[in-house]
Amino acid sequence: MLxxxxxxxxxxxxxxMHQFQIRPLIPIRIPMAGHLIDISFTNSSLLMIAxxxxxxxxxxxxxxxxxxxxxxxxSVAEISYEFISNMIRxxxxxxxxxxxxxxxxxxVFILACNLLGLLPFSFTVMSxxxxxxxxxxxxxxxxxxxxxxxxxxxxxxxxxxxGVPWWLMWLIIPIEVMSFLIRPFSLGLRLFANMLAGHLILxxxxxxxxxxxxxxxxxxxxxxxxxxxxVAMSALELLVAFLQAYVFAILSSIxxxxxxxxxx
Amino acid sequence: xxVQAATVLAKYLGAGMACLAMAGAAIGIGIIFGNYLQxxxxxxxxxxxxxxxLIFGFAVTEVFGIVGIVVAFLLLFAL
Numbered sequence: 001m002l003x004x005x006x007x008x009x010x011x012x013x014x015x016x017m018h019q020f021q022i023r024p025l026i027p028i029r030i031p032m033a034g035h036l037i038d039i040s041f042t043n044s045s046l047l048m049i050a051x052x053x054x055x056x057x058x059x060x061x062x063x064x065x066x067x068x069x070x071x072x073x074x075s076v077a078e079i080s081y082e083f084i085s086n087m088i089r090x091x092x093x094x095x096x097x098x099x100x101x102x103x104x105x106x107x108v109f110i111l112a113c114n115l116l117g118l119l120p121f122s123f124t125v126m127s128x129x130x131x132x133x134x135x136x137x138x139x140x141x142x143x144x145x146x147x148x149x150x151x152x153x154x155x156x157x158x159x160x161x162x163g164v165p166w167w168l169m170w171l172i173i174p175i176e177v178m179s180f181l182i183r184p185f186s187l188g189l190r191l192f193a194n195m196l197a198g199h200l201i202l203x204x205x206x207x208x209x210x211x212x213x214x215x216x217x218x219x220x221x222x223x224x225x226x227x228x229x230x231v232a233m234s235a236l237e238l239l240v241a242f243l244q245a246y247v248f249a250i251l252s253s254i255x256x257x258x259x260x261x262x263x264x
Numbered sequence: 265x266x267v268q269a270a271t272v273l274a275k276y277l278g279a280g281m282a283c284l285a286m287a288g289a290a291i292g293i294g295i296i297f298g299n300y301l302q303x304x305x306x307x308x309x310x311x312x313x314x315x316x317x318l319i320f321g322f323a324v325t326e327v328f329g330i331v332g333i334v335v336a337f338l339l340l341f342a343l
Contacts, residue, residue: 016341090313189327189334190330196334200337250316250319250323
């Protein structure tokens with residue numbers, strides 16, 4: 001056991017950030033305008049393609065029977081459809097159902113990526129802020145374009161909510177503009193930080209198990225504690241995977257409501 | 265103490281201090297869910313309708329706790 005403690009004291013460093021490294025599986029570099037553009041096929045791209053394939057396969061195979069009284073797989077597919085369609089009708093109203101494919105695709109893609117990231121030796125696509133920020137930016141751009149297309153300049157009524165006295169407008173309008181502009185950042189940061197923090201915690205507790213088990217028989221008994229925490233954290237991460245996908249979808253739906261009915 | 269060592273010391277201290285932000289976020293999340301439970305026990309029929317608002321409120325409050333821990337992780341591992 002003393003040898004084990006000596007090992008720990010020598011400072012074999014724990015590097016939980018290593019799991020987030022992007023590894024190019026098929027390096028592709030294209031010279032363009034004097035620079036070398038890197039469009040390699042990375043582990044992130046592989047997981048994204050896997051998420052899309054898993055989703056398409058599950059939905060088509062589950063609905064292939066198309067029985068009136070659904071079996072188990074068809075139930076899951078129908079429940080996911082109804083879950084999102086009810087959510088859109090509650091938040092964005094019936095005219096929000098025009099954008100159901102967009103919101104459903106967001107929900108299912110994020111859910112599949114999160115769930116695939118929980119498998120051993122896998123990679124969490126959403127743990128890179130550029131991915132989540134790109135998706136959030138796409139949502140906010142859609143909101144702005146839809147808002148201006150439907151209401152023209154009346155979309156700007158969003159920043160002057162009804163019921164505010166005229167002598168407060170000088171304060172309210174900048175606050176509303178800032179809180180609108182922060183939406184893509186908060187939307188992307190929420191998903192990114194949840195995925196990053198979750199997987200970091202899983203890695204750190206797993207390294208505790210290994211570190212303690214290296215301390216001899218007493219250490220192996222002691223390693224049961226971080227092992228139990230790892231199991232509990234994995235369950236929590238499963239919940240967070242569903243929750244964060246749902247939160248992204250419901251917030252996109254709420255922002256869409258602002259585009260469809262500006263002025264609260 | 266040289267600048268390198270002082271920087272590392274300051275980073276670890278800063279990471280610890282950044283974790284205090286989670287206290288506020290935790291209290292806020294507790295308040296939201298507590299209010300939802302209180303109201304749901306008084307009016308169980310309307311509780312399911314407000315579930316969407318509950319999750320939305322939880323999400324926007326959690327952001328601030330997450331921002332705190334991201335600052336801590338940035339200080340520890342990326343800066």
